[in-house]
Amino acid sequence: MLDTHRIRVFRSVMASGSIQAAADNLGYTPSAISQQISALQKETGLTLFEREGRGLTPTAAARSLVANTNDLMGELSRLDRVVDDLREGxxxxxxxxxxxxxxxxxxxxxxxxxxxxxxxxxxxxxxxxxxxxxxxxxxxxxxxxxxxxxxxxxxxxxxxAVDPFVVVLPADHPLAGEDEVNLTQLAGDTWIRNDLPHTTCSRIFAAACESAGFQPRFPVQAQDHITAIAFVKAGVGITAVPQLAARIIPPEVRVLPLTSPTPVRxxxxxxxxxxxxxxxxxxxxxxxxxxx
Structure with missing residues (x-):
C-alpha cells in the first residue's frame, strides 16, 4: 500500500513546481522533500521526475499518478474531518x-x-x-x-420543486411588455446558450422548442446563466433559464413566463x-x- 504522506508530498511538488517551493509550502527542508520523493519512486517502481538543468521535470507517469490520486486525497480529507469531529465531540x-x-x-x-x-x-x-x-x-x-x-x-x-423556464428579453424587445410569451413567437430570435449542450436543462429546453416546431439558433455560447443574462442586457439576443436562476435580474431586461409549451425541470x-x-x-x- 502506498504511503499517503509521500503522496501528499509528491502532489505538493507537482503543484508547487519544484522541491524548494514544496519545502517552503510544507515547512520542510528540501532534503526531506527529496527523501520522500526518492522513497515514493522506490515504492512504486516509477520514475517520477527527471533532471533538466538544475531542476526536475515531471514524467508522464508523474502526471498520470497525480491525476489518479485526486479522488483518494478527497476521501482522505473527508476521513480527516470525521476524525476531527470524533475528537472534538x-x-x-x-x-x-x-x-x-x-x-x-x-x-x-x-x-x-x-x-x-x-x-x-x-x-x-x-x-x-x-x-x-x-x-x-x-x-x-x-x-x-x-x-x-x-x-x-x-x-x-x-x-x-417544479421549476418552469422563463425567457429573458432586452427591455426594448417587441414582446417585452407582454404578460407571457408563447415559445413559438420567439422562433426567429437570436438565442444565447446558458448551459452546456448535453446537460439536462439544455435537453429540456431543446425538447420544448422541438414541440413548438423550431430549433433555436445559438450564435453565442455563454454556458452560464449570469453571463447569458449579461448578453441579453447588451442586446445581443435572448435566453431562457429556469425560474430559480432568474432571481437577480438587471433593470435593462425583462423576465416573462413561457407558454405553449412551458419547459419545466x-x-x-x-x-x-x-x-x-x-x-x-x-x-x-x-x-x-x-x-x-
Missing amino acids: RSGLLTIGYFASAGAEWMPTLARRLTTEMPDITLELVLTEIPEYAGATLDLDIVIDTPGAQDPAGSRRVPL HIAAVVRDPAGNSAARRAVELLQELIG
Missing part, C-alpha cells in the same frame, strides 16, 4: 450536493438553520456541477430529475440511508419549508 458530518441556482437560492438559509438547530454538526456543501465532485459520496444530493435516473442503493428520492433530493440519517432527513424538511 461533534455529532457528525453532513455532506450536501447542490447545483448552482439551488445553491444561490436555498443553501445559505439551509446552512444557517441546520447549524443553528444542530450546532455540533459539520456541514459540507459540494457543488456537484464541478466535474471532480460529480461522483462524490453525499448524504443528501439536490438533483434535477431525469427519466430513468439510478440512485445509489439504499437511498430515497424526495420531490422538492423537476428538482428532487436524493437521501442516502434515509432511515438512519436524521440530519439529512431534517435538511429535506427544511428545504421543503423554504421552497413552500
Whole structure:
C-alpha cells in the first residue's frame, strides 16, 4: 500500500513546481522533500521526475499518478474531518450536493438553520456541477430529475420543486411588455446558450422548442446563466433559464413566463440511508419549508 504522506508530498511538488517551493509550502527542508520523493519512486517502481538543468521535470507517469490520486486525497480529507469531529465531540458530518441556482437560492438559509438547530454538526456543501465532485459520496444530493435516473442503493428520492423556464428579453424587445410569451413567437430570435449542450436543462429546453416546431439558433455560447443574462442586457439576443436562476435580474431586461409549451425541470433530493440519517432527513424538511 502506498504511503499517503509521500503522496501528499509528491502532489505538493507537482503543484508547487519544484522541491524548494514544496519545502517552503510544507515547512520542510528540501532534503526531506527529496527523501520522500526518492522513497515514493522506490515504492512504486516509477520514475517520477527527471533532471533538466538544475531542476526536475515531471514524467508522464508523474502526471498520470497525480491525476489518479485526486479522488483518494478527497476521501482522505473527508476521513480527516470525521476524525476531527470524533475528537472534538461533534455529532457528525453532513455532506450536501447542490447545483448552482439551488445553491444561490436555498443553501445559505439551509446552512444557517441546520447549524443553528444542530450546532455540533459539520456541514459540507459540494457543488456537484464541478466535474471532480460529480461522483462524490453525499448524504443528501439536490438533483434535477431525469427519466430513468439510478440512485445509489439504499437511498430515497424526495420531490422538492417544479421549476418552469422563463425567457429573458432586452427591455426594448417587441414582446417585452407582454404578460407571457408563447415559445413559438420567439422562433426567429437570436438565442444565447446558458448551459452546456448535453446537460439536462439544455435537453429540456431543446425538447420544448422541438414541440413548438423550431430549433433555436445559438450564435453565442455563454454556458452560464449570469453571463447569458449579461448578453441579453447588451442586446445581443435572448435566453431562457429556469425560474430559480432568474432571481437577480438587471433593470435593462425583462423576465416573462413561457407558454405553449412551458419547459419545466423537476428538482428532487436524493437521501442516502434515509432511515438512519436524521440530519439529512431534517435538511429535506427544511428545504421543503423554504421552497413552500
